Amino acid sequence: MVTGSHIPFDRNGIKFNQPAGEVLKSDEPAILDAVVRARSEQYSRGKHQSAFADDGMLKLNEVRMLPPVNERAGKTYLQRYQQFFRGPGLGGQRIVVFEHSMVGRKLLVELLGTLGAEVVPMGRSEQFVAIDTEDISADQVGAIQAMADAASSQVGRVDAVVSTDGDSDRPLVCGVDSTGQVHLFGGDLLGVAVAEYLEADSVSLPISANDAVDLQLAKRGMVATKTRIGSPYVIAAMQQALAAGKRRVVGWEANGGFMVGSDIRCGNRVLKELPTRDAFLPILAALFASIEQGCSVVELFDKFPRRFGKAGLIDGYPQEVSQALVRRFSICSQQQVVEVQYAQGDVNACNGEGCSVQLTATELDQAGRIRYALEGYFHVHDGFGAITKINYIDGVRIHFDNGDIAHVRPSGNAPQLRLYAVADNSDRAGQIVAMGISGSDGILRRMGAALKGG
Incomplete structure (x- = not known):
């Protein structure tokens, strides 16, 4: 996948995934060896034989048209959640989707709509926007508040504002209280909401997470496995939990990117394992959990220990x-x-x-x-x-x-x-x-x- 992430535009690059999930630390040595070989081969070519110009970009005569868009992966991804959550469970919810330049903006709007929500898309941008869900600035919070205010004046009360980072693997969830004030929730706390909604029996997350996670899990007699920062470490911990016999295995990063390490069964519904960072599941779980508990999104997170x-x-x-x-x-x-x-x-x-x-x-x-x-x-x-x-x-x-x-x-x-x-x-x-x-x-x-x- 080639897409902007959460970092500034000039630092973006290419992200690789395997059919079964993310590239792990154990995969890196072979990948780095292949990169060295490829570079050596390219650098050994003369100026006229190389496909690259002096500035490192492809020569104009080497640039090829991209193939037609294949919608199959997007449809399969939507079906994953349409079949597990099943609409119209979000009926009566009015949700602002902050679209900016995120790669999943079309999918998120469609998914929330098929699950019954009234969706208000706002803030679309054709230029890359860097949204780091671990470090939302005061200006960005102000912009989100302005969107909520504008939507409220146009269509009425708003329940939540949701979005993701550029490559849609980090969620952003804001509840809106009865006065119209926006409340931003950290990704580590979002992860707790998902874990409780899925009734997980094993949780892994990085050591940098808010300790409210530990306090909340302790209410259920659970202790989280803490890892180094980075999804490959969390995935490795989930694999160890599976090997130890755990059956409902999840993990997440402090930015909210959520990983499902095992199939999760809820009655006759099954959420298949997806051991790679996902932003849509935390958004949906927070919304559905608030509805099922008869409270607002803000009230849902107010039940968690008050740590910031x-x-x-x-x-x-x-x-x-x-x-x-x-x-x-x-x-x-x-x-x-x-x-x-x-x-x-x-x-x-x-x-x-x-x-x-x-x-x-x-x-x-x-x-x-x-x-x-x-x-x-x-x-x-x-x-x-x-x-x-x-x-x-x-x-x-x-x-x-x-x-x-x-x-x-x-x-x-x-x-x-x-x-x-x-x-x-x-x-x-x-x-x-x-x-x-x-x-x-x-x-x-x-x-x-x-x-x-x-």
Whole structure:
């Protein structure tokens, strides 16, 4: 598939999928070898023999017309949800679809309509629009509010505004309350709504997710498997759950892209496994769950624990510095320590399997020094409590005794350093991110500067 994703236009490329789902980490070595061979073959050709011009683009005489559009895949995808949800279950719902440039805009409008909703398409663009569902800006929220207001004035009360990112694998769901105010829900919380709707018995998601997920799952006696950030890691965890005998296996990313790892049966209906990020299922599950529970979409999410997540990044942050930063604040151990807990003077550690690890005297001293150093950056004067836990599954995720969470993580494929924050209110989560990434004196830049200074 060649389409824009959630990133800026000049960084988009080609996305590959296999017939059975996404490309996994185990597939990458062979793919990279093939890329090296293909490049070597192309670079060895002379200027006149190559199909490419000096700027890297295909020569005009090499450009070929695209084949006719094949609608079969789109129809099959719609049938997947038309058969499982079955209309007119959304009857009486008025839903704004923010179309922008998303590849699935036509399908989403058609699907919601066939399931009974009154659909109001708005915001269509013929130019690429970058929508990152993990980092919706205040301006974008304002634009969504303006769409809801315009739709309300034109056709009456609006129940929700929905959309996806550019390649339609990350959902965007906003409920609209009785006053017309738009409420945006994070993808990690959307995932909980889907998991509960499907009555999942196994959940896997990245370590960066809002801990409201854990609190909500705990009500059902469930513990989520946490992975590194990236759908291939979530899929690998789902495969392990299947091997362990789980029957209703799901997973999702913090951006809301949802994966179904096993067939899910609800009466005589079956939702077939689809182990690749999907945006339509979270949208539908949230809408149908609210209807079946007799509440609005806003009221559905109000039932979840009141924890709020924000994320931000520093662009142009050298990868070697960000990687060194993670090493600086990690336990140097041969025991694969992924979490350290600090409680009443004791230090406890565990590995990736959740098993307790006995730290040596040197490692205990290192753990204490790491905590002391981090509390020098995430200071009590800035509202942070004492550090109670540090997780190293992917980056450095710091838990404080006042409920704050700050998660520092280098990008895996770009010169960016990300900061994820979770707190008891939205303003505090935003404040943590702002303190982390703002200007030359932000927390992350000061941490990097200290490394460079020795």
